[in-house]
Structure formats: structure tokens, C-alpha cells
Amino acid sequence: MNQETPDTTLGLSNVNHLERLYDGWFLDYASYVILDRAVPYFEDGLKPVQRRILHSMFENHDGRYQKVATIVGRTMAYHPHGDASIGDALVGLGQKNLLIDTQGNWGNPYTGDRAAAPRYIEGRLTPFAVDVVFNPETTEWIPSYDGRSEEPVTLPVKFPLLLAQGVDGIAVGLSTSILPHNFRELCEASIACLRGKKFTLYPDFFTGGIIDVSDYNDGQRGGKVKVRAKIEKVDNKTLAIREIPYGTTTVSLIESIVKANDKGKIKIKHVDDNTSQGVEILVHLQPGTDPQVAIDALYAFTDCEKSLSPCTCVIIDKHPKFVGVSDILKLNTEHTVKLLEWELANELKHLEDKWHMTTLEKIFIEKEVYEVIKKAKDREQIIRLVREGLTPYLKRLHRQTVTDEEIGKLIEIPIRRISHYDREKADQLLQELEENIAKCKYNQEHIIDYAVNHFKNILKKYGEGKERRTQIAEFGKVNAVHVALANQKLYVNRKEGFVGTGMKKEEYLFDVSEYDDLIVFKADGSFKVVKVSDKDFVGKDIILVEKFNKDDERHIYNVIHQDGKDGYAYIKRFNVGGVTRDKDYYMGKNKPGSKILYMSSNMNGEAEVVEVILKPRPRIKLNFEVDFSEVEVKGRGAIGNIVSKYPVKTVKRLRKGVSTLGARVLYFDAPSGIVSTQKKGDCLGEFGENDKLLIIKQDGSARVHTMADPILVGSNIKYLHKYDPAQVFTVLYFEGSNFNYMVKRFNLEGCPMTTEFSVVSDHKDTKLIELFATDDARELMEYQVGREVQKEELDLTEIAEVKGYKALGSKFTAKKIKRVSRISPADPFSDGSGESEGSNEDPSLF
Structure with a gap:
């Protein structure tokens, strides 16, 4: 029998073997990177390297600071990677x-240093940690990588640490990016979860800034902020950036500003970085x-x-x-409850063991x-007796x-301790142990209430100074003051003098x-502008506190003040304008004994009539009227007349006044979604004191706003105009409940004046197609009839009668509508875009 010569070429079987070997190794590597490097475990929200660092610090925790080099060195006993x-x-x-x-110097996350x-x-570890x-x-413990010690599988964190810190990680075939959330809001959400209530969580960044969470999607894939x-x-020549977007540094932000300036997109002289x-x-x-x-x-x-x-x-x-x-x-939250149950069970065992031994x-x-010990000859006999x-x-x-172990502890009690035994003290200790045992059992039976108190205690002990730093807003709202929730x-x-x-x-x-x-x-007679805080000393004898908007030019203060102890009384009307925060300003010249005799705050420049009553004095008229409308509005620094x-x-008001500033002219800034006098x-035209603003949005929601400056109306505006209840x-619109196109004609008499309402039905599939505020309401309708498209011009005013805004309207066709196109010119400011035409396809086609 001839022996075959071995095949030294790379045959097909060898290739298959190599592929199987590669597949196995790659899966092992991918699993290792995902589970042991890049992705956090939900229980403690930590990656393995972070968990090992904290475990090492806790092992050596004595309340004192440790050198970072020392911490790194000790962590290397658990982490099989380099010190860097x-x-x-x-x-x-x-x-x-x-x-x-x-x-x-732990670096600066603002600058990237x-x-x-x-x-x-x-x-060192914080008290919270x-x-x-x-x-x-x-x-739960497992052996470390070299088998010389044990390390935790996960740390028993009784708090949603993962959401508080956030995490980024890139593994093999997947990545994770969890944004940080607010400490206080997480505690409150956990409490709500335990009580079976709804909660909503949005990111909060240490860098502050403003965030739009309308597409957050609960932090899942496909969402964005x-x-x-x-x-x-x-x-007028300087802007200040004091809070930057999360994920940037001051260096990268300044580089992007300089780059945009070089491309001619913005015009700046230079940028100064004063960050510390x-x-x-x-x-x-x-x-x-x-x-x-x-x-x-x-x-x-x-x-x-x-x-x-x-x-x-x-990792779950x-x-x-x-x-x-x-x-x-x-x-x-559920994991925290389990840990608390585990702790209570351990505590109960310790208490019962101590009670038993005592x-x-x-x-x-x-x-x-x-x-009986005196009668015994050896240890075994002692234990038996x-x-x-x-x-x-x-x-x-x-x-x-x-x-036997417990008896061994008894016989080892020193004679001195036996002779000084205090029965009353022992009974007191047993009573305390019994109370603690009962309390522990009660907490076990009411574990949810116990967990709620746990989160309340965390919030009380560690929540101070951890208020939300990132403002939630819908973008287009340029100024944070206009959009922050009160x-x-x-x-x-x-x-x-505290506020x-x-x-x-x-x-x-x-x-x-x-x-x-x-x-x-x-x-x-002094005044100042301060930021809202927990408690701020602003000066004694406060007479008025208001929200301040430096851009509100129609907010006028009417004042009669005495300049100095024996000084003259002056009258003035002024708008505060731009000021330096925390700086004192004065009605007069800041003489000792100055005081305000009368003051009113007028949101729209109103001017009242007052009676001035003098102190008794021979041959002097003791009272006379003063009309503020006869006083010119000047700057805050003017002393007055x-x-x-x-x-x-004293000074008494006799009659209310009307605005001396005339009708306000309002403007709508579409990018910011703000209506203001800026x-x-x-331009939306002139608005008197009794006029109101009507906003109708693309989804059919509507609201009537009373006059204020500014008014935040947001985006997706379909109609924006002065409110006229008789306007037809x-x-x-497409009615979602019956899948038909409907036409309705209505006015807004009797509509809500303080709450939002809808001019179409509330069905989730209902869509507003066109809105006309003129008598010319013509549409070009395109119908799908078989394979053909038929066109028809319709005057919508002939289809339905004028009814209330809650009416459903009239169905005007049974044909399949493919597209509708507006023929009539668009109403001024009807959609905030100035476009004169538009078309809409059948929403059922999408």
C-alpha cells in the first residue's frame, strides 16, 4: 500500500478551519469588550475600570486624601491594563x-485642560459615595484576574448612578451614549416610580446651557437633543458666553467662532477667553x-x-x-429596593444574634x-455543664x-465583668434591641415606604447645590429668561431685606x-437687580420686588421721592433699562435720609393721578393733585421735577391712568418664536391695551394671548394676527375619526380666553390642511379616479355655513383626494412665512 504524500498547500479544509477559528476568537473579543470594557452595568452604572477604582479606594478609605498615583497602583491589582x-x-x-x-489640579472640563x-x-471618596x-x-464577589483577591461583580449602589453620571462607550458592533441627568430629579423620579406615578426625565449638564428635548425619545436610539x-x-458691542454646550470646550467653541468669522458668516472683532x-x-x-x-x-x-x-x-x-x-x-429603583431588603435582612440577623447573645x-x-465551671475538669465538661x-x-x-461557639464566648467572660454586671443597663440594651428588631421587621413589611424614605434622605442630605443647571426649552427661544419654567x-x-x-x-x-x-x-430710594437665589440679602426695608426684563421699554415706574432728610420732593417717570447686576442705583443723589414717598409699577406706561398731602405749615396749601401723565419719561438717573x-x-392715588406711550407695535421673530415690541x-401692527393676539398653529391648536412683552408663541405658526371674535x-382639514376631508367655517365668539383650544377635532390623525381668514378661499383639488387624476377648483366658502368653532364641518366629496393646492393668496402673517401658495398631499398616502 502506497503512503500518500501530505498536502502542503492551503486546501479548502484548512481555510474552513481558519475561518471557524477566527469567528470564535472574534466573538470572544467582542464579548470581552462589550461586557468588560465599554458598556456599563445597569446595577451600578459603572464600567469595570471605574468599579475597580472605587473598590480600591473603599478598601483603603480612612477619610483622608490619597495620592492619585497610589490609587492607580492599588487599582492595578484588580484591573489587567495599564496605569494610563x-x-x-x-x-x-x-x-x-x-x-x-x-x-x-484635576483638570478643567470647561477648557479641556x-x-x-x-x-x-x-x-478620596465623598460622603455620598x-x-x-x-x-x-x-x-457579590468574584476572584480578581490573578486570583489573589476578590472584586465585586457590581457595587451595591442604592441610587440611579448611571443616569446621574452618564457614560459614553464604543464597543465592537455597538456603542452607548447615556447623557447625565439631574441628581434631584432622579431622586424625585425614583420616589414617583415607587408610588406608581408617572415621571419624565431629561438630561442635565454640568456645563449648563439650554437644551431642546422635544426629540429626546426617552434617550433611545433614533432620538436626539x-x-x-x-x-x-x-x-451693543459685546456678547458674553457663560455656559457652553455639553460636549464642547471653550477652546473648541472659540475655534468654531473664529472659523465662522473667517468664512464671513459672522462679524466679530475678536474673542476674549476669561474662563477660570x-x-x-x-x-x-x-x-x-x-x-x-x-x-x-x-x-x-x-x-x-x-x-x-x-x-x-x-448590560442587563x-x-x-x-x-x-x-x-x-x-x-x-427596583434594584435599590432589593438591596434595601437585603440590608434589612442582614441587619435583622445581626440584631437577633446580638439580642440572643445578650x-x-x-x-x-x-x-x-x-x-458550674468550678466543677468541670476540662473544656468539654464546662460546655456540657x-x-x-x-x-x-x-x-x-x-x-x-x-x-458551642456561643457557650465558648460565655465562659470567656472575665470575672471582673461578671462582678460589675449592671442588670438595669442590660435590660435597657435588650429593650433597645427589641425596638430595633421591631422597627426592622416593620420596614421589611413596608419596604416601599422604606425605599421612598431612603430616596428622600438622599435628596435632603446631598441634594443641596444640585439643582438643574441646563434650561429646558424649544429652540428658537433665544433668551433663557423668556422660556424658563417658573x-x-x-x-x-x-x-x-432678604429675598x-x-x-x-x-x-x-x-x-x-x-x-x-x-x-x-x-x-x-435705592434699587438693584439680582439673580434668583435660595436666599439673598438685598438691603432692609424692601417696598417692591418684581421680575426684571431690561429689554422691556414699556415698563414705566412712577415715583415721588424725597432727596435727603430735609430735601425737596421730586416726581419722576423712568424705564430702568440695562443695569449691572448686584449694583445699587438711586432715585436721587443718595443723600442720607432719602426716601420714596410714592411708587407705582406700570407694565404699559400707565400714568395715574395722585394727591400730595403736606405736613401742617402756616399759609401753605396742605394738599394738591399731581397728574403723572404731565411728566416726561426719562432715564433712571434723572432726579425728576x-x-x-x-x-x-403722604401721597394717595386718586384715579387710575391710561398708557401715555400710545398703542404698541408688535413684531414676530420667526426664528426665535417671540412676539415683542423689539x-x-x-410687523403685526398696532395693539391697544384691550387688544389680544390670536395664534393658530399647524396642528390646529389655538390660543388667545393678552398683551404682554414678550409673548413666546413658538414655531409651526399657521395664523398670527389681532384677535377679532367676529372674524370668519x-x-x-382631514378628519381622522372618519378619514374624510372636511370644510368648516366659523368665528371665535365664545372661545376660551385663558387656555388653549383647537379649531379642528382632537383626534390624533386629524390634520389641518388650509386656513383662510379672507372671503377668498379657493383650492385646486386633485382626485385619484382609477389611473387618472382629475382636477377641480372649489370655493370653500360655498361648501359650509358659518357656525361655532367646535362644529365638525361638511364633507364635500367621496373621491380619493391626491393633492390640494391653494389658489387664494395667503393672508398676511397667516403662517409666519409670507408664502402665497402651497400644496398638500393626502396624509393617508404617507
């Missing part, structure tokens, strides 16, 4: 300012540049606005899964069972078995947001 990766992860944890208390060398900086993140008794820098106008502990970028504009136009350009062409795409991928049951932020919060000790000493001595008294024990109550102590949102026992004023400015007037050279006793955007509208 550990150091970078440690600095990242420290910069989030939640788990690690840092000391030294790196931290100092590990030998120069120090860190020690309190919430660690508990060896409720930790837009983030903006917070830009303030310092003066906080961000401050000053943008100096070219002469003649409109600051508002420059702000819009910065948002459009630089990194002052960025788009982020969240993707919440986490050792598998990567894509879930929403709300689901992660629920999982974290009771044995009490019996052993009080019943003089220890006397002691057990026999204890047996008659074991009925009082919950656990009527006594181990979700805090403002209080004042007039006599002592703030944390003074809940004082006089309530009104609701504010954390972005509002306040103007405060005091009895001595003399009212009286003699001392004034001459920016499309003609609407073509």
Missing part, C-alpha cells in the same frame, strides 16, 4: 464631582452689528449649538440591551450558671438552641425660575 487607562478613568470620575472629593501628574493630585455605593455584605450655549448681551472656575467668553462685535443678529448667527454657524444623539445601551443579565431612560430608572449573657450571670445550666431558661429565647416660589422678608426661594416661612410673592432676574426697590419744597406727609421680524375663518 486607570488614571484617565479616575480623573473622569473626579471631574463629575459626585463620587470623588478632589484636591489639586488635562489634570496634573498623578503624584501631585489627591482624592460611602453612604450609597458600598456595602460588603450586599456585594439640541444643546445651546447661553449667550448674553453685555452691551466658570466660563466667560466675550465676543466683541464689529461696529454697526445687530447683537441679536450676531446671537442668531452664533447658534447657526458655530458650536454654540450642537446636536447629541443618545443611545442607552446597558450579562447581555447588552437597548432600553429607555425611564426603563433604566425603573430597573435601578440574653444568654444575662442568664449566664444573673442565674449564676458560671458557678453550662449548656445544662442554661437549658431551664431557654424558653424565653427566640432561638432555643445554643451553639417652577420655584419666591419669598421676601421686607424688614430684614429667595428657600425662605418658605416668609411672605410669598410669585413664582420664578432659576434664570429670572429680580429688581428690588427699597424705602431709602420738584413737586414740593416743603415736607410731604423691531425684529414681521374657513378651514380645510
Whole structure:
């Protein structure tokens, strides 16, 4: 039999073998990267390197700072990678300012500057981390990579840490990007989850800024958020950026501004970076540049606005899964409940063991069972005799078995301790243990209430200073003051001179947001503008506190003040305008004894009539009328006109006044979605004091606004005009409930004046196609009849009669509508675009 020569070529079988080998190795590598490097576990929200860093720090935690180099070195006993990766992860944890208390130069996340060398900086665990993140008794352990020690599978975190810190990771075949959320809101959401209530979570960034969450999609794939820098106008030539978008640095932001300027998209002279502990970028504009136009350009062409795409991928049951932020919060809350149950079970066991041992000790000493030791010859006999001595008294024990180990502890009690035994103290200790046992059992039976209190305690102990920093808004809302939710109550102590949102026992004023400015007037004639805060001293004897908008030119203050202790009384009308925050301004010349005799705040420049009553004086008329409408409005620095050279006793208002500023001219700025008196955007015409503004949006929702400056109307505007209840509208819309095109004609007599309503049905599939506010309402209809398209021109005013806005309207065809096109010219400002024509295809085709 001839022996075959071995085939040394690369045959097909060898190729298949290599492919199988490669497939196996690649899957192993992918699994390793996903599970052990890039993607966090939902239980503690940590990647393995972060978990090992924290575990190492807890092992050596003594309350003192440790060198970062030392922490890195100790972590290498658990992490099978280089010190550089550990150091970078440690600095990242420290910069989030939640788990690690840092000391030294840990870098600047605003500027992107790196931290100092590990030998120069120090860190230690925060009280929050020690309190919430660690508990060896409720930790599952596995051997470390070299088998010399044990490390946690996950840390027993009793808080949604993953959502608080956020995380980014790129694995093999998938990635994760979870945006950070607000600490306080997470606690409140967990409480709501435990109580079975609804909650909503949106990102919150340490960089502040403004965020549009309309497309957040609960943080899942396909969602996105837009983030903006917070830009303030310092003066007509200078803009200040003090909050930057998340994911940028001051360096990259300035580079994008310079690049946009080089391309001619914005006009600036130069940029100054004054960032240190906080961000401050000053943008100096070219002469003649409109600051508002420059702000819009910065948002459009630089990194002052960025788009982020969240993707919440986490490890659940050792598998990567894509879930929403709300689901992660629920999982974290349920996991916290399990950990609390585990802790209570451990605590109960410890308490019962201690109670058992304390009771044995009490019996052993009080019943003089220890006397049997004298009769024993060896240890075994001692244990037997002691057990026999204890047996008659074991009925009082919950656990009527006594181990040899417990008897061993009893016989090792020193004689001195037996002779000084305090029965009363022992009974007190047993009573305390029994109370704690009962409390522990009660908490086990009411675990949900116990968990709610757990999150409330976290919020109370660690929530201070962790208020939301990123403002939620729909973009187009340029100024944060115009869009911030008034979700805090403002209080004042007039006599002592304090204002703030944390003074809940004082006089309530009104609701504010954390972005509002306040103007405060005091009895001595001084006033200042301050930021809303928890508690701020602004000066004693406060007489008026209001929200402040420096751009509101129609807000006029009418004042009669005395300049100096024996000075003249002056009258003045003024608009505050731009001021420096926290700086004192004065009605007069700030003479000692100055005071305000009368003051009124008028949102639309109203001017009342008052009576001035003088102090008694021979041959002097003691009272006379003063009409503020005869006083010219001047700047805040003007002292005013003399009212009286003699001392004034009091001033009383006799009659209300009307505005002296005339009708206001309103403008609509489509990019910002704001209607105001600022001459920016499309002119809406003159509006008197009793006029109202009607807004109808693309979805058919409508609202009547009373006059205010500014009015935020947002985007997707279909009709924007002065409200006239007799105005007849003609609407073509697709009715979702019956899948038909309908025409309705109506006026808005009797419509709601304070709440939103709809001019079409509320069905989710209903779509507003066309809206006419003129008698000319013609449409070109295209019908699909078989394979042919038929066209017909319709006058919609002939199809339906004028009824109320709640009427359904009239169906006008049974044919399949393919497209509708507007023939009539568009009404001025009907859709905010100025377009004269348009077409809409049948919504059922999409």
C-alpha cells in the first residue's frame, strides 16, 4: 500500500478551519469588550475600570486624601491594563464631582485642560459615595484576574448612578451614549416610580446651557437633543458666553467662532477667553452689528449649538440591551429596593444574634450558671455543664438552641465583668434591641415606604447645590429668561431685606425660575437687580420686588421721592433699562435720609393721578393733585421735577391712568418664536391695551394671548394676527375619526380666553390642511379616479355655513383626494412665512 504524500498547500479544509477559528476568537473579543470594557452595568452604572477604582479606594478609605498615583497602583491589582487607562478613568470620575472629593489640579472640563501628574493630585471618596455605593455584605464577589483577591461583580449602589453620571462607550458592533441627568430629579423620579406615578426625565449638564428635548425619545436610539450655549448681551458691542454646550470646550467653541468669522458668516472683532472656575467668553462685535443678529448667527454657524444623539445601551443579565431612560430608572429603583431588603435582612440577623447573645449573657450571670465551671475538669465538661445550666431558661429565647461557639464566648467572660454586671443597663440594651428588631421587621413589611424614605434622605442630605443647571426649552427661544419654567416660589422678608426661594416661612410673592432676574426697590430710594437665589440679602426695608426684563421699554415706574432728610420732593417717570447686576442705583443723589414717598409699577406706561398731602405749615396749601401723565419719561438717573419744597406727609392715588406711550407695535421673530415690541421680524401692527393676539398653529391648536412683552408663541405658526371674535375663518382639514376631508367655517365668539383650544377635532390623525381668514378661499383639488387624476377648483366658502368653532364641518366629496393646492393668496402673517401658495398631499398616502 502506497503512503500518500501530505498536502502542503492551503486546501479548502484548512481555510474552513481558519475561518471557524477566527469567528470564535472574534466573538470572544467582542464579548470581552462589550461586557468588560465599554458598556456599563445597569446595577451600578459603572464600567469595570471605574468599579475597580472605587473598590480600591473603599478598601483603603480612612477619610483622608490619597495620592492619585497610589490609587492607580492599588487599582492595578484588580484591573489587567495599564496605569494610563486607570488614571484617565479616575480623573473622569473626579471631574463629575459626585463620587470623588478632589484636591489639586484635576483638570478643567470647561477648557479641556488635562489634570496634573498623578503624584501631585489627591482624592478620596465623598460622603455620598460611602453612604450609597458600598456595602460588603450586599456585594457579590468574584476572584480578581490573578486570583489573589476578590472584586465585586457590581457595587451595591442604592441610587440611579448611571443616569446621574452618564457614560459614553464604543464597543465592537455597538456603542452607548447615556447623557447625565439631574441628581434631584432622579431622586424625585425614583420616589414617583415607587408610588406608581408617572415621571419624565431629561438630561442635565454640568456645563449648563439650554437644551431642546422635544426629540429626546426617552434617550433611545433614533432620538436626539439640541444643546445651546447661553449667550448674553453685555452691551451693543459685546456678547458674553457663560455656559457652553455639553460636549464642547471653550477652546473648541472659540475655534468654531473664529472659523465662522473667517468664512464671513459672522462679524466679530475678536474673542476674549476669561474662563477660570466658570466660563466667560466675550465676543466683541464689529461696529454697526445687530447683537441679536450676531446671537442668531452664533447658534447657526458655530458650536454654540450642537446636536447629541443618545443611545442607552446597558448590560442587563450579562447581555447588552437597548432600553429607555425611564426603563433604566425603573430597573435601578427596583434594584435599590432589593438591596434595601437585603440590608434589612442582614441587619435583622445581626440584631437577633446580638439580642440572643445578650440574653444568654444575662442568664449566664444573673442565674449564676458560671458557678458550674468550678466543677468541670476540662473544656468539654464546662460546655456540657453550662449548656445544662442554661437549658431551664431557654424558653424565653427566640432561638432555643445554643451553639458551642456561643457557650465558648460565655465562659470567656472575665470575672471582673461578671462582678460589675449592671442588670438595669442590660435590660435597657435588650429593650433597645427589641425596638430595633421591631422597627426592622416593620420596614421589611413596608419596604416601599422604606425605599421612598431612603430616596428622600438622599435628596435632603446631598441634594443641596444640585439643582438643574441646563434650561429646558424649544429652540428658537433665544433668551433663557423668556422660556424658563417658573417652577420655584419666591419669598421676601421686607424688614430684614432678604429675598429667595428657600425662605418658605416668609411672605410669598410669585413664582420664578432659576434664570429670572429680580429688581428690588427699597424705602431709602435705592434699587438693584439680582439673580434668583435660595436666599439673598438685598438691603432692609424692601417696598417692591418684581421680575426684571431690561429689554422691556414699556415698563414705566412712577415715583415721588424725597432727596435727603430735609430735601425737596421730586416726581419722576423712568424705564430702568440695562443695569449691572448686584449694583445699587438711586432715585436721587443718595443723600442720607432719602426716601420714596410714592411708587407705582406700570407694565404699559400707565400714568395715574395722585394727591400730595403736606405736613401742617402756616399759609401753605396742605394738599394738591399731581397728574403723572404731565411728566416726561426719562432715564433712571434723572432726579425728576420738584413737586414740593416743603415736607410731604403722604401721597394717595386718586384715579387710575391710561398708557401715555400710545398703542404698541408688535413684531414676530420667526426664528426665535417671540412676539415683542423689539423691531425684529414681521410687523403685526398696532395693539391697544384691550387688544389680544390670536395664534393658530399647524396642528390646529389655538390660543388667545393678552398683551404682554414678550409673548413666546413658538414655531409651526399657521395664523398670527389681532384677535377679532367676529372674524370668519374657513378651514380645510382631514378628519381622522372618519378619514374624510372636511370644510368648516366659523368665528371665535365664545372661545376660551385663558387656555388653549383647537379649531379642528382632537383626534390624533386629524390634520389641518388650509386656513383662510379672507372671503377668498379657493383650492385646486386633485382626485385619484382609477389611473387618472382629475382636477377641480372649489370655493370653500360655498361648501359650509358659518357656525361655532367646535362644529365638525361638511364633507364635500367621496373621491380619493391626491393633492390640494391653494389658489387664494395667503393672508398676511397667516403662517409666519409670507408664502402665497402651497400644496398638500393626502396624509393617508404617507
